[in-house]
Amino acid sequence: MAERAVNTIRLAQTNETIRILLRDFEENASDWLWETGPAGEIKHVSARFAEVARQPVDAIRGDLLGFMSGQDRTLRVPRDSAGDPFEPLRRRMQARKAFRDMVVPVNTAGERRWWSMTGKPVEDLNGNFLGYRGVGSDVTAMHRSRERIAYLARHDTLTDLANRTEFNAALSRLLAEDIRLGAALLCLDLDQFKAVNDSYGHALGDSVLRAVAHRIRGVIREGDVAARLGGDEFSIVLPSDDEFEATAVAERVIDRVSRPYKFEGVTVEIGVSIGIALSPRDGRTTEELYRNADLALYRAKDSGRGTWRLFDRTMDRHLEDRRGLQRDIKRALRDGQLFVEYQPVIALATRRIVGLEALVRWDHPERGIISPGDFIDIAERVGLVGAVTAYVLAESVSFAATLPPGIAIAVNLSPLHLRDAWLVDQLSAIIEAGGIGAGRIEFEVTESAVLETEGRTLDNLHRLRALGCRIAIDDFGTGYSSLATLRRFPFDRLKIDRSFISNLERSDSDAPIVKAMIDLGQTLGLRVTAEGVETEHHAAILAIYQCDDCQGFLFSPPVRREQIVELFATGHTVTGMAVACDRR
The missing domain is CATH 3.20.20.450 (EAL domain)
Incomplete structure (x- = not known):
């Protein structure tokens, strides 16, 4: 009995030491500890956990995944595995397997943040499942930085439109997946833009390009993709080979882009010429469509600028x-x-x-x-x-x-x-x-x-x-x-x-x-x-x-x-x- 009492005292001392170490860890580290019961309910909420979650300790309760999703129904309602951001973590926890550095979106005080979760299942001496224990960390800054890098890799830094790489990928996907619907490629080139750069400088020229991109975004429809390919060259791809739709979009772009621009007392007037190629009629690959849309653009500029032209085979013979x-x-x-x-x-x-x-x-x-x-x-x-x-x-x-x-x-x-x-x-x-x-x-x-x-x-x-x-x-x-x-x-x-x-x-x-x-x-x-x-x-x-x-x-x-x-x-x-x- 004396030996058992001594062991109990030593165990209590050990547990107290562990609690002191854990408390010191949470107070001096960016990470925090979390724990759930067998049903996934949150247990033993620490002050550090509450601080990161931006809520009082007594408000943090219930299912862990439900708490992290907050009131965002897009996060709380399970969908297919591709659309549910919690699905990988849910599968691991249902299978009672350990996981490490799994990044999930979290709603805290109405703000979308990102947590990295590491945990492992806990069992008693008889092998009964007691829940999960683990460590969490807020990786929002790193995640946003990665998202920004990924965004910049796909978009033009001046206009925020898609860049050439992203646009070519979108066009290739459209040609591969929607052969039945077809596609329309519009190649745009600004008229008189060089005169603007020469007369007013590149700073105002950049402002014009940003304004042009804004107007193009206001003209295209959902599902259309617009890009700046470089200089004063833009492109639009439409998920349809309907000639009327393509020319209607071209008309709206010409009308909107050709309206005067005003920058700090300076009024600038430019125009835009557009060449249009339709798939599969004018080509089934990105190379064919670009080539034929460029020929149509050349004909539009040759016709006096400020207009659009559809590709036809006579242009090919002219080339x-x-x-x-x-x-x-x-x-x-x-x-x-x-x-x-x-x-x-x-x-x-x-x-x-x-x-x-x-x-x-x-x-x-x-x-x-x-x-x-x-x-x-x-x-x-x-x-x-x-x-x-x-x-x-x-x-x-x-x-x-x-x-x-x-x-x-x-x-x-x-x-x-x-x-x-x-x-x-x-x-x-x-x-x-x-x-x-x-x-x-x-x-x-x-x-x-x-x-x-x-x-x-x-x-x-x-x-x-x-x-x-x-x-x-x-x-x-x-x-x-x-x-x-x-x-x-x-x-x-x-x-x-x-x-x-x-x-x-x-x-x-x-x-x-x-x-x-x-x-x-x-x-x-x-x-x-x-x-x-x-x-x-x-x-x-x-x-x-x-x-x-x-x-x-x-x-x-x-x-x-x-x-x-x-x-x-x-x-x-x-x-x-x-x-x-x-x-x-």
Whole structure:
């Protein structure tokens, strides 16, 4: 009896020591102890447990899993194993197996948090199940950090739309799972966004992209997925191959995105062009759909922007034609298939030839004459536009040497070519080799090229002008230049686009615009040339507006070198129009 009493005292002392150690553990650690009875009911709630649960000790009772789910019915009601977050833990406890670091969602004081639970079953000496004992810890911060990392891996950090990886995965799942329903891929590209970046800076450009993403989210429906693929490129996938649905979404996107944006007093206007491909009609793989939607997007931009186009097989044939030209253009340069035509520039007041514009043509052995609009952009893509420009300039310099000294020849410069570091050295060497003054050459650049504020564009233009060459801004009125654009570079000539001249007789709105452009150019000290003059009525109106020069079919279309020589010899153009010519 004495031995039994001693053992009882020692056991009590041991238990007290354990309780002191456990209490010290809970007070100084982030974890807490928990315990349940055989039916899963909570027992012996510690102060630390109550603190983490944000409830009084006497309020923590009942089933452990029920307590952790709180009043959230989505957590409390058991569903299938994929939808019930407590199912893995429930299975372990029902099987009376130990578990370790099982993370489950918990509702505490109305807030969703995450606990990591570790526990093992407890039995008495006879093997009877007494319940569970274990350790819990709050891992909310770590869980949210992991969720954020996972979210960032799937979403664009600027706009919070899906990124390219997530979008491709969603498109692939849709094509694999919903073959019966089909899918529609919309490829979006913002119009005039580069001008916004150049004019206002990248900070405001980022604000525009965020606003565009917000508007796209407001347009798409549940089940649709929108993504920013990079830059100003966006995509939308719809779980349907219904052509009407796809075009209706495209119409809503264009309408919403094209509305003005206001940022701290700055109003920005952009547009969006959309190409649409439908599966399975236009492709059954992501690669096919992207390719065909891109072709449709290219056609939409070519149609004037701010619109949508559905893919059709003629676009595919058009692509094959372009690929054929891409293969042939190297041979054209090598075999002398390119040639130059010249269109006279006429002074309105005297009807005297004051210059020529050089226009390159391609005499394709199979396709016949190809205009520059059909192959210059191809030359840019394959890196040959510099070689084409060098050829045109060499021909022009050679021809200018045979003409009266007062006649200058204008050569067009590609915006892409303008960015090359070796541009000025290459062009100046050609002019010097031709033995003429640099003032006999005028380079024409488009408004979009002038808007290029990064790289070497403006530096190259200044260097060309320092050589003595003249610089003209071409197709004025069709781009996005402004008075500030005209003022920051000393141009010599402003050329009004032919689209304004062609409607001069029929449109009441174009005539004042043309007069305003003439007045603007002359106020800035520029010589103004009107392109596309086709009738005497055109010429008469422009004369009243005191336009300096004009060119167009009224006087002469672009013609070969031999016909220009004949014009200077006879004073008559191919249209029969008599003009004044300086002769040697």
